[in-house]
Amino acid sequence: MDIQKVTSELSLKRKIDNGTGEQRQAVISILADVENRGDQALHDYTKKFDGALLKDFRVSEEEIKRAYEQIEDSIVNIITEAAENIRDYHERMKSQSWIVTKPDGTMLGQQVTPLDAVGVYVPGGTAAYPSSVLMNVIPAQVAGVGRIVMTSPPNKKGELPAGVLVAANELGVDEIYKVGGAQAVGALAYGTETIAPVDKIVGPGNIFVALAKREVFGLVDIDAIAGPSEIVILADESAYPDEVAADLLSQAEHDRLASSILVTHSEELAYRVQKEVEQQLKTLPRRDIALASIENHGAIYVTESLEESVTVVNKLAPEHLEVATKDPHTLLGQIRHAGAIFLGRYSSEPVGDYFAGPNHVLPTNGTAAFSSPLSVESFVKKSSIISYSEKALIENASKIAAFARLEGLEAHARAVESRFKSKGEN
Ligand SMILES: NC(=O)c1ccc[n+]([C@@H]2O[C@H](COP(=O)([O-])OP(=O)(O)OC[C@H]3O[C@@H](n4cnc5c(N)ncnc54)[C@H](O)[C@@H]3O)[C@@H](O)[C@H]2O)c1
Numbered sequence: 001m002d003i004q005k006v007t008s009e010l011s012l013k014r015k016i017d018n019g020t021g022e023q024r025q026a027v028i029s030i031l032a033d034v035e036n037r038g039d040q041a042l043h044d045y046t047k048k049f050d051g052a053l054l055k056d057f058r059v060s061e062e063e064i065k066r067a068y069e070q071i072e073d074s075i076v077n078i079i080t081e082a083a084e085n086i087r088d089y090h091e092r093m094k095s096q097s098w099i100v101t102k103p104d105g106t107m108l109g110q111q112v113t114p115l116d117a118v119g120v121y122v123p124g125g126t127a128a129y130p131s132s133v134l135m136n137v138i139p140a141q142v143a144g145v146g147r148i149v150m151t152s153p154p155n156k157k158g159e160l161p162a163g164v165l166v167a168a169n170e171l172g173v174d175e176i177y178k179v180g181g182a183q184a185v186g187a188l189a190y191g192t193e194t195i196a197p198v199d200k201i202v203g204p205g206n207i208f209v210a211l212a213k214r215e216v217f218g219l220v221d222i223d224a225i226a227g228p229s230e231i232v233i234l235a236d237e238s239a240y241p242d243e244v245a246a247d248l249l250s251q252a253e254h255d256r257l258a259s260s261i262l263v264t265h266s267e268e269l270a271y272r273v274q275k276e277v278e279q280q281l282k283t284l285p286r287r288d289i290a291l292a293s294i295e296n297h298g299a300i301y302v303t304e305s306l307e308e309s310v311t312v313v314n315k316l317a318p319e320h321l322e323v324a325t326k327d328p329h330t331l332l333g334q335i336r337h338a339g340a341i342f343l344g345r346y347s348s349e350p351v352g353d354y355f356a357g358p359n360h361v362l363p364t365n366g367t368a369a370f371s372s373p374l375s376v377e378s379f380v381k382k383s384s385i386i387s388y389s390e391k392a393l394i395e396n397a398s399k400i401a402a403f404a405r406l407e408g409l410e411a412h413a414r415a416v417e418s419r420f421k422s423k424g425e426n
């Protein structure tokens with residue numbers, strides 16, 4: 001992990017992974033095939049990419065029962081307690097419909113309505129996180145989404161990970177399909193004989209999933225495209241090097257492309273954290289992944305002052321920011337860009353990944369500069385309400401008509417004026 005002097009001049013570029021031409025072509029043709037051939041295409045791709053030959057895509061009650069046999073009761077209880085914390089936090093986010101009545105009797109407002117149907121993609125393999133099931137499903141439930149569907153690629157035996165099934169079942173999600181990749185995204189967007197289409201697709205996945213989500217955007221809504229995990233730790237000389245190193249490695253073990261960065265004005269802390277990271281790496285089960293991540297995307301930035309560190313952090317706009325300074329709360333007002341901000345030594349990043357309550361689906365790749373965590377808001381849409389009174393229309397009709405005529409839209413003007421034409425008997 002390199003130690004580099006860095007100044008507030010640091011400049012960064014956001015990058016979008018558009019995949020290779022071959023990957024884009026593959027995604028377009030898979031999507032078209034699913035749209036045309038429905039379930040048969042899902043069967044063919046599941047066999048080709050996941051090596052599984054399935055009779056039925058839908059997860060059965062029997063499979064859920066078997067999943068519970070593999071997960072200890074104490075773990076189920078932890079999942080339930082985490083779910084309660086996440087639900088409690090998200091309940092507070094609900095936005096309300098509102099109506100304002102003006103003195104002339106006009107009523108204006110905004111009606112908040114949940115989406116009818118949402119698809120949650122759960123990636124395959126070791127990235128099939130039960131915690132992500134909670135983080136994607138609970139805000140949709142709190143928003144009041146009527147139908148929540150989950151899809152995930154099966155292993156060669158045609159199974160989904162037990163932890164994922166248990167987490168889904170604990171939340172009451174019972175429409176789960178064993179389909180992954182671009183074909184799952186296609187099924188959710190277009191619908192097939194078995195899978196009815198949804199209005200929005202959320203959840204991370206590999207490049208094929210990301211490209212497919214971008215391709216169907218417009219036909220359905222999507223969440224942000226999640227990049228590899230990131231952590232930035234803003235620390236001063238009061239931080240404990242072993243704790244800082246442990247937290248940096250917590251995100252490095254996710255992905256070879258994950259990035260873990262320490263920003264500090266304490267050169268001594270920088271060297272001690274560097275040593276600690278080397279030591280702790282040796283004993284990690286996912287050492288290879290963490291090492292690749294630290295070597296290629298890890299960094300220790302040494303600045304001139306705490307103020308300069310804050311400027312650098314705001315430029316990085318990280319997914320996760322830990323503030324490990326003497327008085328972390330006083331810096332909160334200066335942090336402008338970060339997906340989630342963890343204050344003080346007892347707020348280690350995994351506290352947020354699993355348990356505290358806030359969502360762990362966060363903006364990556366510097367997009368915290370303009371976007372927010374997944375939330376209840378992600379699963380509702382709003383309608384404007386306009387109920388003009390007669391008095392208000394009499395007062396404003398000529399202005400509205402004049403505005404319409406400025407735009408050359410005579411029919412608009414006449415529509416408003418039609419209310420004041422003599423209606424004979426009426
Ligand atoms: N940012 C986050 O919060 C987060 C969390 C978990 C996972 N992830 C990401 O999810 C991804 C998981 O990847 P994964 O591959 O294990 O699971 P995945 O579910 O994303 O993808 C598996 C599917 O990819 C498709 N696929 C594989 N090779 C293909 C090919 N040559 N052509 C067309 N389709 C192909 C198959 O349909 C397969 O079912 C990783 O990239 C990981 O970084 C991100």
Ligand SMILES: N[C@H](CO)Cc1c[nH]c[nH+]1
Pocket residue numbers: 129131132228229230319353360361
């Ligand atoms: N840190 C990840 C998001 O960047 C989420 C996660 C799931 N499990 C553990 N961590």
Ligand SMILES: [Zn+2]
Pocket residue numbers: 229250251254353
């Ligand atoms: Zn994590």
